[in-house]
Each structure stands twice: as C-alpha cells, then as structure tokens.
Amino acid sequence: MNHKLSEQEMIEQIDSCTDCGACLDICQTYEATENEAFSPVGRLRAARKVLQGSELSSEEVTGIYNCLKCERCNVVCPLEIDICGIVRRAQHHLVERGIGPLERPNRIMDGIQKLGNAVNGGPSKRWDWLPEEFPKKESDTLLYVGCVGAFSYPEAALSSYLLLKKLGVDFMMLEDEGCCGYLYYYIGRMDLAREHFEKTVERFKQAGIKRIITICAGCYHNFNNWYPELLGERNFEVVHISQLLPNLLKGRKLKKDGREMTYHDPCGLGRLGTGIYDEPREALRLSGVNLVEVEQNRKLGSCCGAMNINNFREISAKVAGSFLDAVKTKAIVTSCSFCLFGLNYGIRKMEKDKKVVYLSEVILDSLK
Ligand code: SF4
Ligand code: SF4
Structure with a gap:
C-alpha cells in the first residue's frame, strides 16, 4: 500500500x-x-x-x-x-486543529512523560517479573520488553526472557527501557513522536545496540516502520522474537503433546508489518502444537481491538468477541503482548470460554 x-x-x-x-x-x-x-x-x-x-x-x-x-x-x-x-x-x-486527541490518550501521554510507560505502571516495578537481579550485561542485541509486557502481562516478558536464555541467545536489557512511543504516532502527535523517537534512538546508540528483539507487535511495527518514516533512517535491526524461533528450535528436544490451539495474527506483525505469518506457526508446530486455523487469518486476520479500549470500550469488546466466536479451540496463542490485552478484555466483557497465552509461554513449556 x-x-x-x-x-x-x-x-x-x-x-x-x-x-x-x-x-x-x-x-x-x-x-x-x-x-x-x-x-x-x-x-x-x-x-x-x-x-x-x-x-x-x-x-x-x-x-x-x-x-x-x-x-x-x-x-x-x-x-x-x-x-x-x-x-x-x-x-x-x-x-x-486541536480536535483531539481524546481525553484518555492525553492521560496516557502524560504517563509516558512522567512515568516512562504507557500503562500507568510504577517505574520501580518495571522489572518485578525478573526471577533474578537485573542482569547488568552488555551486548549489541537488546531484548526490548515493552510497557505492556513489563507491567500488564509479565508472563509474556518472563517467558520470552527465559526462552531466549535457554536457547543461548546473547542479549542485554536496558534498565531505563522506557516506552517505544507508539501511542504518539498512533494518535497523530507527530511532534511528540519525532522527539521521543530521536531520544530513544540516541539511548540505543549510547548503549551500542545494533539489533532489537521485541515481544510486542506494536513495538515491532513502530521500530520497524514508523521510526524510519519519521527519522528518515534506522541504524539498528529490528526482529520480533517469533522470527528467531524456528531456527533456534531446530534439532532441540521438544515435548510434543499435540495441544490444539488457534494462532491469532497480530496486525503489527502481519498486515501492517512485514508479513510475519509463517515463523510463529512454524515455531508452534515444532513445539508439537496442533494448529487449528480460523477462516479469516494471515492477511485477513482479525484485529484484537485493544487500541479502542481507551475510548470505545464496547466496540473494543465486540471486535475481540467476533474473533473469539470464530475460534474453534479453547486455547488461543498470540505473539503480541498488546493483543493479550485486547483479547483478554474481549474474553472478560463478552464472557467467552477461551484462554489466550503468549507464544513464548507455549514454546518454553515444550522445552521443559
Ligand atoms: S472496497 Fe470500500 S473503499 Fe474500496 S471501492 Fe469498495 S466501497 Fe469503496
Ligand atoms: S477499523 Fe475498519 S476502517 Fe479502520 S482500518 Fe480497520 S477495517 Fe479499515
């Protein structure tokens, strides 16, 4: 497009x-x-x-x-x-023209500026999910956890951290990671987005980062597409964790119990991103998951509705609900921490008997 x-x-x-x-x-x-x-x-x-x-x-x-x-x-x-x-x-x-952004995104923007995250989390709690002291390690590869993973879905953050370690990936994390600034661009505050992106890129440069691994499809899309669009270039590589997994899993002993699951395609990895459809599916198959597809998947995959939770809650719940209704399995797996937010919101509000988990949780479990 x-x-x-x-x-x-x-x-x-x-x-x-x-x-x-x-x-x-x-x-x-x-x-x-x-x-x-x-x-x-x-x-x-x-x-x-x-x-x-x-x-x-x-x-x-x-x-x-x-x-x-x-x-x-x-x-x-x-x-x-x-x-x-x-x-x-x-x-x-x-x-x-001063018509918007709406009230709630304005509060989230305040949170990014004052607390360094988009989910109103206490800054000192960002690394509470870590099973050990914050690793003071240097590497040219950064695991970028993202606000939603760090504060709202620590199981996505923890499983990704443990999985990468178990698979022997060399990476570091930034103690003052902050927010990728997705919301600024999303709501059209291009002035704040540009300023925030420049500062983030400078921090990465100071830390010697050459490659970023994301666990959130929103962070991935932002770093991969919107950063270069606004800054004119991007001097680091961006990969989503799912892209690394098929190669890392080959030749590994994996528990294959044939669990039935449906994979949810996050917009940020597929349609909006770079067509990352096969890699997460391949990683799940290698882990013994029996994938059951929804009729509209991949390029036509349903949005999770999370971006409307702020202002249009009923729409958000119904958007997630229409995807949940199309899913034939009880278990859903997604490769975006923010989609966990949207799909779980739909499960709660629309009272659906479904369970959604993050990709790394499933893979890590099969490696045990
Ligand atoms: S798909 Fe929608 S926008 Fe495109 S031509 Fe048809 S009605 Fe118009
Ligand atoms: S919500 Fe509807 S109009 Fe907006 S991008 Fe999605 S399909 Fe298009």
Whole structure:
C-alpha cells in the first residue's frame, strides 16, 4: 500500500470509490456498531471533508478516532484505495486543529512523560517479573520488553526472557527501557513522536545496540516502520522474537503433546508489518502444537481491538468477541503482548470460554 500519497491523490482515491461494499464486510468497527460513520466508506467521506478543510459532525470525528487503523479494509478494496492511510492523515489534521486527541490518550501521554510507560505502571516495578537481579550485561542485541509486557502481562516478558536464555541467545536489557512511543504516532502527535523517537534512538546508540528483539507487535511495527518514516533512517535491526524461533528450535528436544490451539495474527506483525505469518506457526508446530486455523487469518486476520479500549470500550469488546466466536479451540496463542490485552478484555466483557497465552509461554513449556 502506498502510504506516501499526496493529499490531492488521497482525494482522487476517495472519489474513485465505487461503493462496492467490499470493505464494509470486513470492517470490525462497522460490524460492531452497524453505523456507517464507523465504516471505511463513512470514514472516507469524513476524511474528504477534513482534507478540504470543512467542518465535521461530532459523529464523523468519532468515526475517524474509533478506526482501529488495522488496514483490513485496504486488503479487500479492489481499487487499492489506501483507506487506512487516508483516515490516519485525517486524524493527524484533526489533532493539528486541536480536535483531539481524546481525553484518555492525553492521560496516557502524560504517563509516558512522567512515568516512562504507557500503562500507568510504577517505574520501580518495571522489572518485578525478573526471577533474578537485573542482569547488568552488555551486548549489541537488546531484548526490548515493552510497557505492556513489563507491567500488564509479565508472563509474556518472563517467558520470552527465559526462552531466549535457554536457547543461548546473547542479549542485554536496558534498565531505563522506557516506552517505544507508539501511542504518539498512533494518535497523530507527530511532534511528540519525532522527539521521543530521536531520544530513544540516541539511548540505543549510547548503549551500542545494533539489533532489537521485541515481544510486542506494536513495538515491532513502530521500530520497524514508523521510526524510519519519521527519522528518515534506522541504524539498528529490528526482529520480533517469533522470527528467531524456528531456527533456534531446530534439532532441540521438544515435548510434543499435540495441544490444539488457534494462532491469532497480530496486525503489527502481519498486515501492517512485514508479513510475519509463517515463523510463529512454524515455531508452534515444532513445539508439537496442533494448529487449528480460523477462516479469516494471515492477511485477513482479525484485529484484537485493544487500541479502542481507551475510548470505545464496547466496540473494543465486540471486535475481540467476533474473533473469539470464530475460534474453534479453547486455547488461543498470540505473539503480541498488546493483543493479550485486547483479547483478554474481549474474553472478560463478552464472557467467552477461551484462554489466550503468549507464544513464548507455549514454546518454553515444550522445552521443559
Ligand atoms: S482500518 Fe480497520 S477499523 Fe479502520 S476502517 Fe479499515 S477495517 Fe475498519
Ligand atoms: S472496497 Fe474500496 S471501492 Fe469498495 S466501497 Fe470500500 S473503499 Fe469503496
């Protein structure tokens, strides 16, 4: 998808829409609300107004903000309209006009600035999940845990840490890791995003980091795509832990008990990222997991809805719920700590009898 369209080209793309409806069938916020303002087509109409400097109704503004930016619509549009990119640009304009970001993201931004994380965690508790003293080790490879893993889903952080150690990967961690700054870009505060990215890159440079291993698909997408987009370059390699696993697991003795699980494709690794679909599946198969696929997977994989938890909770729960309903197994495995957040929210709110775990937990368990 071309994310570098000029605004004139965006308007031309919007005007080329034939109202075929393909994107309506795939959009999870439209499915959850049945409100056309919260569909790709409704958002394109609102975005056209924004790009031309016209006023929006409050419902249209909400439609721009409650878009998950998941790009599912882009995949099915026969005219290859960059719907998500256009909505994103419209949101950036709204932010510049002082219409948003909304209240809760503003509080999260405060948290990033004051506490160094996006989940309101106490800074001294970041490493509470470690089974030992913080390792004062140097390496040119950094395990970047991320805020959600460190504070909200320590099982994802701990299992990834133990797994990499067990598989003999040389890595360090940064005691003052901080936040990757995903939210700044996501909500359209490009000024804060650029400043934050520059500071983060400088810290990595000072620490001699040449490669980053992430456990969150959001951190991965941010470092891999948005950092170079805003800074013009990236002088470190970014890998998601799932990309390393198939090679590291080959030749290992693994417990193969044939557990049935469904793999959830995080948007940040697949559709928005670099098409990381096979590696986590291969790692799970090597670990003896019997994968049961949902009908819409990989490029069409469902969004977990987590990005809407802040402001649009009901939509978020329904978005996760529609994925959970499509899953035939009780156990779900994902390779994103933030998706754990979204899917667990859906399980709780929609009262689904499902359990979701992080990829490293499953692999580590099979190595025992
Ligand atoms: S990016 Fe996702 S939520 Fe937004 S309009 Fe497209 S399909 Fe719907
Ligand atoms: S899929 Fe593309 S052409 Fe069809 S309604 Fe959606 S934006 Fe328009």
